[in-house]
Amino acid sequence: MFGSNTQKGKKLTPFRRKEARAFYLTISPWLIGFVLLTVGPMLYSLYISFTRYDLLSPPEWAGLYNYLEKMPNDARFWQSLKVTAIYTAAYVPLEMIGGLMLALLVRERVRGIKVFRTIFYLPTVLAGVAFAVVWLLLLNPRGGLVNLGLKAVGINGPRWLLDPDWALFSLLLMSFWGWGRAMVIYLAGLQSIPGEIYEAAAIDGASRWDSFWRITIPMLSSTIFFNLILSVIGTFQTFTNAFVATDGGPLDATLFFVLYLYKQGFDLRNMGYASALAWVLFVIILVFTLLIFRSQEFWVFYAGEKTDE
Amino acid sequence: MSERGREDIPIRRLKGWRLILRYILLAAAAALFLLPLYWMIVSSLKPEYEVFAVPPAWWPSPPLWQNYRKALTELPFGRYALNTILIAVGAVIGHVVSCSLVAYGFAKLRAPGKNVLFIILLATLMLPYPVVMIPQYIIFSELDWVNTLKPLIVPTFFGNAFYIFLLRQFFMQIPNDLIDAAKIDGANLLQIIWYVILPISRQAIATVAIFTFQFAWNDFLAPLIYLQDQSRYTLMLGLRFFRSSFEVNWAYLMAASLSIAAPVIVLFFFTQRAFISGISMGSLKE
Numbered sequence: 001m002f003g004s005n006t007q008k009g010k011k012l013t014p015f016r017r018k019e020a021r022a023f024y025l026t027i028s029p030w031l032i033g034f035v036l037l038t039v040g041p042m043l044y045s046l047y048i049s050f051t052r053y054d055l056l057s058p059p060e061w062a063g064l065y066n067y068l069e070k071m072p073n074d075a076r077f078w079q080s081l082k083v084t085a086i087y088t089a090a091y092v093p094l095e096m097i098g099g100l101m102l103a104l105l106v107r108e109r110v111r112g113i114k115v116f117r118t119i120f121y122l123p124t125v126l127a128g129v130a131f132a133v134v135w136l137l138l139l140n141p142r143g144g145l146v147n148l149g150l151k152a153v154g155i156n157g158p159r160w161l162l163d164p165d166w167a168l169f170s171l172l173l174m175s176f177w178g179w180g181r182a183m184v185i186y187l188a189g190l191q192s193i194p195g196e197i198y199e200a201a202a203i204d205g206a207s208r209w210d211s212f213w214r215i216t217i218p219m220l221s222s223t224i225f226f227n228l229i230l231s232v233i234g235t236f237q238t239f240t241n242a243f244v245a246t247d248g249g250p251l252d253a254t255l256f257f258v259l260y261l262y263k264q265g266f267d268l269r270n271m272g273y274a275s276a277l278a279w280v281l282f283v284i285i286l287v288f289t290l291l292i293f294r295s296q297e298f299w300v301f302y303a304g305e306k307t308d309e
Numbered sequence: 310m311s312e313r314g315r316e317d318i319p320i321r322r323l324k325g326w327r328l329i330l331r332y333i334l335l336a337a338a339a340a341l342f343l344l345p346l347y348w349m350i351v352s353s354l355k356p357e358y359e360v361f362a363v364p365p366a367w368w369p370s371p372p373l374w375q376n377y378r379k380a381l382t383e384l385p386f387g388r389y390a391l392n393t394i395l396i397a398v399g400a401v402i403g404h405v406v407s408c409s410l411v412a413y414g415f416a417k418l419r420a421p422g423k424n425v426l427f428i429i430l431l432a433t434l435m436l437p438y439p440v441v442m443i444p445q446y447i448i449f450s451e452l453d454w455v456n457t458l459k460p461l462i463v464p465t466f467f468g469n470a471f472y473i474f475l476l477r478q479f480f481m482q483i484p485n486d487l488i489d490a491a492k493i494d495g496a497n498l499l500q501i502i503w504y505v506i507l508p509i510s511r512q513a514i515a516t517v518a519i520f521t522f523q524f525a526w527n528d529f530l531a532p533l534i535y536l537q538d539q540s541r542y543t544l545m546l547g548l549r550f551f552r553s554s555f556e557v558n559w560a561y562l563m564a565a566s567l568s569i570a571a572p573v574i575v576l577f578f579f580t581q582r583a584f585i586s587g588i589s590m591g592s593l594k595e
Contacts, residue, residue: 023420032467044444129545133563143360144361184585271443278443
C-alpha cells in the first residue's frame with residue numbers, strides 16, 4: 001500500500017537528493033500545518049490541561065487538579081461519558097446494519113435504481129442545522145407528524161426531545177436519515193465483488209442466504225471495517241444535532257461529551273478543564289481505534305492477501 | 310482499471326416476485342426517507358397556525374410563497390450568505406492548491422522518510438477536530454483572529470489528510486511516462502503539476518472541491534466558536550440564531566432552512582458522480 005521502499009537512506013545520488021528535496025518541498029504545506037495546527041496545539045493543550053486558564057489572566061499551574069480532583073467529582077462529566085457511550089453503542093450497530101441493508105436494496109441495477117440511490121443519500125447532504133430543525137418539526141409533541149401518526153393508531157406519543165427519558169432515543173430515531181453515507185461506501189464494496197464468484201456458488205447449489213454469509217460478508221469485511229472506523233470516530237464527536245435540537249437537555253439527558261467540552265471551554269471559559277476533557281476524548285478515541293485495528297486480523301479478509309494455510 | 314466495479318455485475322438477475330418485492334421495499338424505504346423532506350417543504354408554505362394542525366394538512370392551500378421572502382428578510386441572510394461563500398470559496402482554493410501539491414509529492418516523488426510521513430498522515434485522519442479545538446482557539450485568539458473569517462480559511466492552505474489521501478490514490482494511477490516526457494521538455498515541478506497532473510485529474514480535483522464546499526457550507530462547530538459578531542455569522546449560525554432568538558415561527562424556520570440547504574442540494578444533484586466516487590474512495594476508477 002505504501003509503495004516500494006526507497007533504498008534504505010544512506011548515500012543518495014545527486015539526482016535522488018534533488019528528488020528528495022522536491023518531495024519535502026511539495027509536502028511542506030501539510031508538514032508545516034501538521035506541526036503548527038496539530039502537534040503544537042496538542043502539546044500546548046496538554047500543558048493547559050494542567051492549569052486553570054480563563055483566557056483573561058495567564059494560565060495558573062494546577063498540577064493534576066483537573067484530572068484527579070475536578071473530573072472524578074464532576075457529575076456532568078460522568079453524565080456526558082454515559083450519554084456518549086450509550087449513544088455510540090446503539091448508533092454504530094444501527095448505522096452499520098441499516099447502511100448495509102440499504103446498500104443491498106439498491107445493489108442490483110433494476111430500472112430506476114439511480115433515483116433510489118439518490119433519495120437515500122440525499123439527507124446526508126443536509127447535515128448541520130437543517131437536519132436537526134426538520135426533526136424538531138416532526139417530533140413536536142403537540143402536532144408533530146410522528147405523534148399524529150401514532151395517535152392515528154391509538155398510541156399517545158411521548159414528548160420526544162422534551163422528555164429526559166426519550167430525548168436520547170429521539171436523537172437515535174432521527175439518525176436513520178444519515179445512513180446514506182454508509183450505504184454509498186458499502187455499495188462501492190459490493191460492486192467490487194466479482195460476479196463470477198456468485199455464479200460459481202450458484203452452480204454449486206448455494207442458496208442466496210449461503211451466498212450472503214459466505215461470499216458477500218467476507219468479501220465486504222474490509223469495507224465493513226472502514227465503515228466501522230468512520231462510524232465510531234464520528235459518533236464520539238456528535239455535536240451539532242444535540243446542540244441545535246436539545247442543547248444537551250432536558251436535564252442533561254443528551255449532554256454529549258463534545259457538547260460538554262464546548263460548554264466548559266466556551267460558555268464557562270474553563271480552558272484548562274476543557275483541555276483536560278479534550279485529552280480524555282483523544283485517549284478514548286485512540287484506544288477504540290487501536291482496538292478496532294487490532295481486531296482486524298480476526299475478521300477482516302483482504303482480497304489478494306496471501307492465504308497460507 | 311477494468312470496467313468491473315463501475316458497471317454492476319450480473320448477480321442473479323431479479324425476476325418475478327423477487328423483483329416485485331424489491332420494488333415494494335424500495336418504495337417503502339424511499340417514502341420513509343422523503344417524508345421528512347416533503348413535510349419540511351409543505352410546512353414552509355403554510356400559515357403558522359396550520360403547521361401543527363390536526364388533522365395534518367398534506368398540502369397548503371393556498372401555498373404562501375411569501376413565507377420565503379419574510380423568513381429571509383427577518384435576519385440579514387444576505388450578509389450571512391456572503392460570509393459563508395467567502396469561507397467556502399477560500400476553503401476550496403486552499404484545499405485544492407495545498408492538497409494537490411502534497412498529494413503529488415506522496416504519489417510520485419521518492420525520498421527517505423516518506424513512508425513514515427505517509428503513515429503519520431493517515432494517522433491524522435483519525436484525529437477529531439474537538440481534540441485540537443481549544444488550543445487552536447487559544448492560538449488564534451492570541452493572533453487576534455477571533456471574530457474574523459481567517460481561522461476558518463487559513464488552515465485549509467495547510468492541506469487536509471483525507472483529501473491528500475484521495476488525490477494521492479488518484480495521482481498514483483497516472484503513468485510516469487507522462488511526467489518524464491514533461492521533464493525532458495524542461496518542465497519544472499509546478500509546471501508538471503499544472504500542465505500534466507491537474508488536467509488529467511479534473512474529476513478527483515472536483516471531488517475535493519465539492520466536498521470542501523459542502524463541508525464549509527454545513528460546518529457549525531468552528532464558525533460557532535470563532536464568529537461572535539452577528540455581521541460575521543455564516544448561514545448555519547444565522548439559522549440557529551433564527552431558531553433560538555424569536556418566538557419560533559415554524560413556517561419561516563422551515564423556509565429559511567430549505568433556502569439555506571438548497572445550494573448544497575443543487576450542487577449534489579449536479580455532481581452526484583463526483584460525490585459518490587469521493588465517498589467510496591476505494592472505487593477511484595476511470
